[in-house]
Amino acid sequence: MTRILTRQDVEQLMDMEMAVEIVEAAFKSHGYGRTRIPHRSILELDEFNGMMGMMPAYLADSQAAGVKIISHHAHNHKKGLPEGMGLILYHDPATGMPLAIMDCAHITAMRTGAATAVSVKYLGKKNTRVAGIVGTGVQAVFQVRAICQVSRLERVKAYDLRPDAMERFAATAAPLGLEVELVKNPEQACREVDILATCTSSRHPFVKKEWLQEGVHIAAIGADMADRRELSPQVYGSADKCVTDLPKQALLVGEITDAIATGAIDEAALHTTLGEIVAGKAKGRENDAELTIFKSTGMAIQDIAVAKRVYELAIEKQAGVDIAITP
């Protein structure tokens, strides 16, 4: 029997506290080497300005297996559809049975925010009160909600190229009870903040080293492929710790290949993972002066770990519908 969960079902079953807890546990499992994340399989659909990605994962600790199937079509807005769509299939690793099929949008947003929260917990300053956000698309409010789970955040300075995106962000962030300041340029969002989260689709680096105050932690979320860049090589060069989720993925990202090509960092500098820090196998922040970077690329274990909990809650709360697709 397979439980089918719509986006609304998933939204009603999840909260950010749960997402951060599960994603932290998933990072820990990863740090201990008790996860399996095969390379993503990509189906190029260039003739439609699109692609599909198949992201399988297994977590031995939580006994969860599955795959996220996610598509991205850059021109979908012309058809009134979201650019990205996708499903998560959650499987019983012991039998292969697909126990649940669910929309992936909310889980992707929550687990991406949650990864930032985990990075703030282990790499952020003791007192994280002010956040800067560059890029106020859908992900921005999830970043702020997640950071609130692990800090006493008071103020957010936010910037986006599109004023309407900033206004929407301000409206969705309002219930969080923070002071939200919409600023005029990226520099203002980067200066005098404790945590900076970059969530753009920029192809050119825009964060400059001289804007950053001592001890800032940067969660670099947006750049996830070869042609994407947010942090300049100089920012990487001035960091005391550069931490990634998954080095093999991070090494494919434009801002990372630039930082290595220009000699700002060497490849070995990237090989500490957030998982190893959570597992106690590598050091997190050591003092309030360090400049730390978490380069987030997203791991399927985050999706599958959260999907397992969503499935369990769906059974408990009788959400969704059961269909015997495969006997």
Place this chain on the structure above:
Amino acid sequence: MTRILTRQDVEQLMDMEMAVEIVEAAFKSHGYGRTRIPHRSILELDEFNGMMGMMPAYLADSQAAGVKIISHHAHNHKKGLPEGMGLILYHDPATGMPLAIMDCAHITAMRTGAATAVSVKYLGKKNTRVAGIVGTGVQAVFQVRAICQVSRLERVKAYDLRPDAMERFAATAAPLGLEVELVKNPEQACREVDILATCTSSRHPFVKKEWLQEGVHIAAIGADMADRRELSPQVYGSADKCVTDLPKQALLVGEITDAIATGAIDEAALHTTLGEIVAGKAKGRENDAELTIFKSTGMAIQDIAVAKRVYELAIEKQAGVDIAITP
């Protein structure tokens, strides 16, 4: 909106005639280079004697995209479950929208039989009247049903290690109106046949060159990974034409690596695909004396092409249920 189709729904919507027609068209598209088949992504679940495979594909001619997610757990029978389970997700390539989710078992069985039928059409003898089947598991009757679509088959000689599997095969093949002879050893199933289909999970080659009559066509179905073997190197060495569906997959199969390692064939001999023959870019059978082999490994384009038609028929016949999983 996503249409959910159970195994029963899929079984009621499909017939073998349709499967052969669609699979032949898919091979033709493949031969013309108008398909995309990324490498399979494999999630090893060795601790459960299992694995999951993600098989994406795109066909430009039929405008179909999707992915088959299939699991195999060798000990599932102890839990009263089938060893293999899985789903096909059929997507609109233009938007990424998952249009349908369906059980994959029947489609996998039908498209595997259909590939053999296509191979018989292009590589089989003019008069194919007698078939030999070694390995009478679930796939065997699909092989026979498919061969009947492209020949005037009269008689089947079938062998399996397990007498109960032979009896089940005889019962399921009975409605086809053929003479079914259950034989005592593989040799009897291989001798004096026009088409030989091997459908076992054997780890050791069992088909011997001296058993084969002039002009036989062999569809080698069972060996699909490194530790699987059905045809001996000598059989490959004596073939006039060795054709595969997908060379990059065939080159991973045990019986093929053995045939190359022993010098029975060289790698270049494998590079004609059935798709190229269907597309008229390479020669099929040239006379009734040739010994031909079709090494079938299974391509995701077969699954996705059939899934598209199943989806269209489901819409037309109002089968299955629609759920707005992803808005």
